[in-house]
Amino acid sequence: MQGFQNLLRRRIFWLVIAVAVAIVNLSISTPEFLGLSLAGLCLIAALTSPTAALVVLLVLAPLRALIATELSIDLPLDIGQLLFVFYMGVCLAHRIALRKPVVTLHRTIVLSAILCLCAVFALGSWTSASQSAWLREWLKWILMAVFVWQITISEHSYWLWLVFALLVAATANALVGLYIFFGGSGADHLAILGRFFRAFGTFGQPNPFAGFMGLMLPLALMGAYVQAASILSGYRKKQEINWYSLRLLVCFGLSGTLISAALLASWSRGAWLGAAVSAAVMLFALPKRATAGFAAALGLALLIAGLWLGGLLPRSVVNRLTTSAEDFLTMEDVRGVDVSPMNYAVVERIAHWQAALNMAQSNPILGVGLGNYEIVYDQYRLINWKEPLGHAHNFYLNTLAETGLVGLVAYLAFWLVIYVVTWRARAHPDSFARATAIALLGSWTYLAVHSIFDNLFVNNLFLHIGVLLGILATLYWQCNHRLILD
Secondary structure, eight states: OOHHHHHHHHHHHHHHHHHHHHHHHHSSSSHHHHEEEEEHEEEEEHHHHHHHHHHOOOOOGHHHHHHHHHHOEEEOOOOHHHHHHHHHHHHHHHHHHTTTTTSSOOOHHHHHHHHHHHHHHGGGGGOOSSSHHHHHHHHHHHHHHHHHHHTTOOOOOOHHHHHHHHHHHHHHHHHHHHHHHHTTTTTGGEEEEETOOOOOOTSSHHHHHHHHHHHHHHHHHHHHHHHHHHHHHHHHTTOOOOOHHHHHHHHHHHHHHHHHHHHHHHTTTHHHHHHHHHHHHHHSSSSHHHHHHHHHHHHHHHHHHHHTTTTTTTTHHHHHHHHHHHHHHHHOOOOOOOOOOTTHHHHHHOOOOHHHHHHHHHSSOOOTTOOOOHHHHHHHHOOOOOOOOOOOOOOHHHHHHHHHHHHHHHHHHHHHHHHHHHHTTOSSSSSHHHHHHHHHHHHHHHHHHTTTTTSOOTTTTTHHHHHHHHHHHHHHHHHHHHOOOO
16 A cells, blocks of 8 residues: 555656646747756756766767757857766766765776877967867867766776667667658758658768767677677576566667668768678677687678679669769869769768868978868868868868878877777676677777768767777776676
8 A cells, every 4th residue: 555655646746747847848938948858857867876967968969960050049068068067067076975086097098098199189289270179179089088087987887877878879869860861850952762861860960970870889789799699598508588688688679770770861871881891890809719700700791792792782772882982983183073963972072182181281290270171271172162061071181181190190099009908808707898898899990981981070979989988998997907797
């Protein structure tokens, strides 16, 4: 009876809350309601844990472009920056409440590497045409370093929740993308296949949205794999079904399916290529013996080649890949190319590559300054391409143009260190942690490949990359200290 009364009280409480929300929704405008809802969600997160606050940040930070274009809300900072400040405040409050040291440090190679990269990028402030543009871009890397620091000083099992938080954020955006693909809020210029629209989620553009999907897909795939392997192992040993692993398998599998579908619906060729190479790298890293890994990766390549040559892949997908490949291979200088609707996207991209190379030739050592590509674009652009588009649509050329040879070498060296650390984290004794390390290898590979065609450090996506780096730092630290998760 007492339990029934408690249940009744809870239902009455939530009914009152629902009625209050409905009344507020009817009495104020939609932007105000969204702002009030966000404030309430943040307050609830603050009263629970820093993990909940971080989930709110990761899910809502990609709304930056949507808020800027659709809602008339004047924010002192963008949504990601505001939520980052809120998250750090919650972390500080909880550390004080638990009487833990406010400032502590775990020295990790990941944190050292990103701080060194920040130091190199700081050199470009002297050559920047716009100091504010340089500062905005430089602070992205500082915030990523802060994430690495904050995550490594948290509890040893904290990274597990971060994996779930990242997948919740990606799955939520994937649902938005699929809604757009099937006609919801689709833009006419993104129409494909006669009746669908390229998915762009809350990013406003398909390519960075696809980047988000591609970065998170390895986490879902490896999470599903390790749960399936656990269930299969128990079945072989004639043990009872592990319902916890089965529920996790369903969650990871559903998330991976939605993210994969959204990545395909983005119609992004760079994303498709990045996902294929990422899958091959994960297959190579999965077995403990290199020969078995090579055989698995080779098998995937042969499977894709067989499907391609056998005409078993969707014709629309094949046409999109082949036409773009032919354009990229045949064009060297686009100043004399006849532009048509068929080759416009490729010609525009190469034109911006040439502008970036012009910047690099004029400023080979330190570049034009981090974040200054758009500022100085008009001085180096090709005649027929007036719009700067924010970046060079090739992150390596963009880095060369903005930070010079010094910055590009430092950037490549940073990711080399990250790859080595991630590879070594595969030695983690916990199966899920090892699978996560392999997933991170897939994420870094995807980022490396897709960066040939775009800049993925946009729309607050760098915050999610910072969390991935924080997870890596934690796993590597646990590996070195022989920590086995319970």
